Amino acid sequence: MDPAAMFTDADAAALYDLLNPWDPGRRPGDAFYHGLVMAAGSVLDVGCGTGAMLHHARGEGHAGRLVGLDPDRASLARARRREDVEWVAGTAADAAGQGVVELATMTGHAFQCLVDDDDLRTSLAAVNGALCPGGRFVFETRHPQARAWEEWRPSNATAVIDWSGRELRVCHEVESVADDVVTFTESVLGPGGGVLHVARAVLRFLDPPALDAFLAGAGFTVEARYGDWHRGPVTGESVEIVTVARRDQRAAPSPSTTTATPTAEAPAPAAL
Ligand SMILES: C[S@@+](CC[C@H](N)C(=O)[O-])C[C@H]1O[C@@H](n2cnc3c(N)ncnc32)[C@H](O)[C@@H]1O
Structure with missing residues (x-):
């Protein structure tokens, strides 16, 4: 490390935005999520990082509840530059304490930060608990192949x-x-x-069968599965696994690490 140079965690967050500008007009993955977010009445972005997706949605006129959740303080400080979105410090395992939403997302491969089996189970159950019945959890993970x-x-x-x-x-x-x-x-x-x-x-790097076993165990049904951002199927060449998972109508398993439970149920969202 060069001791003479200053590069703070805030700089690292700013560099992230420089390298990964949220731009639905140019980036198909951003366009995919932007459409879903604008169509949902309320959104929880888990692992929101610097908050660019929700910043953009609010700027484009999203009038509903938008919540960003991330454990990284420096990223969240950047996210907080926009005050008309709720920002919460925490991990995916804290999702169920954030109220009830129609759509939960994990973008930018944030889902892959869930590494051990227990954290995956707890986090997925918590995201499930944050959704209204029929609500969707949409995320992508890099295909191990x-x-x-x-x-x-x-x-x-x-x-x-x-x-x-x-x-x-x-x-x-x-x-x-x-x-x-x-x-x-x-x-x-x-x-x-x-x-x-x-x-x-x-x-x-979970493959589709392993992913689906974790999702089923947490009370999700896989509604759609894509291998690219244009909604093509997963093939032997796919680089991404894009998943639209719907919360089952039955009661979600209660996350073991959260005490908060949703108190209000929003109406089920429209079909994607
Ligand atoms: C590659 S960044 C993606 C940020 C943003 N979603 C995007 O699309 O640009 C991954 C994010 O996941 C967050 N993260 C790491 N572990 C997490 C966890 N257990 N629960 C939720 N988010 C987590 C990191 O702090 C980081 O902001």
């Missing part, structure tokens, strides 16, 4: 000019691949090549 992590190497670094005109490079390096769990680092390098910031991440 595409082995995305094989591209995560320093030679594939991304160059970017930051807000102060510095040329930075962002590079990834895999530490381990153990079954379906990949551990890697993301490093930000300054103009002279010095390391400004390092973040370590652990992601799980």
Whole structure:
């Protein structure tokens, strides 16, 4: 790490937005979610990060309840720049305490941050508990068959000019691949090549059968499954697994780590 250089967690959140601008006009994944969000009366975005999706929805005239939930304080501080959206510090396991919504989302592969089985079960049950009967949970996860992590190497670094005109490079390096769990680092390098910031991440790559078993166990029915952002099927070439899961009409399993339960039930949302 270059001790002379300052690169804060707030800078890392700003860099995330620079590298991943929310733009439904240009990015098919953003367009996919934007349509769902605008059609839903209320939305909980789990793992909302810097809040760009809900910022955009409100800016485009969404008039209903919008809630962003994320454990990362620096990202949430950025999200809070827009005050007409509710922002909550917490993990997916805290979702059931946020009231009842028609649509829950996990975008930007946030779902893959749920790594161990217990956290997956607790988190999915909590998201289920945040939905009205018939409400949808929509998220994407990278298909393990595409082995995305094989591209995560320093030679594939991304160059970017930051807000102060510095040329930075962002590079990834895999530490381990153990079954379906990949551990890697993301490093930000300054103009002279010095390391400004390092973040370590652990992601799980579930295949469709494993995903569906977790969803069924948490009270979801898979309503639609896509292999791309244009609603094509999952094939042997798919890079993404996009899932639309509907909360079963039966009572959701109660999340073990949350005490709050929804007190009001919103009407079931319209079909997608
Ligand atoms: C790659 S970012 C995606 C952010 C945003 N959804 C987007 O589309 O740009 C993943 C986010 O998941 C959040 N996260 C990590 N663990 C989580 C958990 N257990 N529950 C909810 N969110 C989590 C991180 O803090 C981070 O903001």
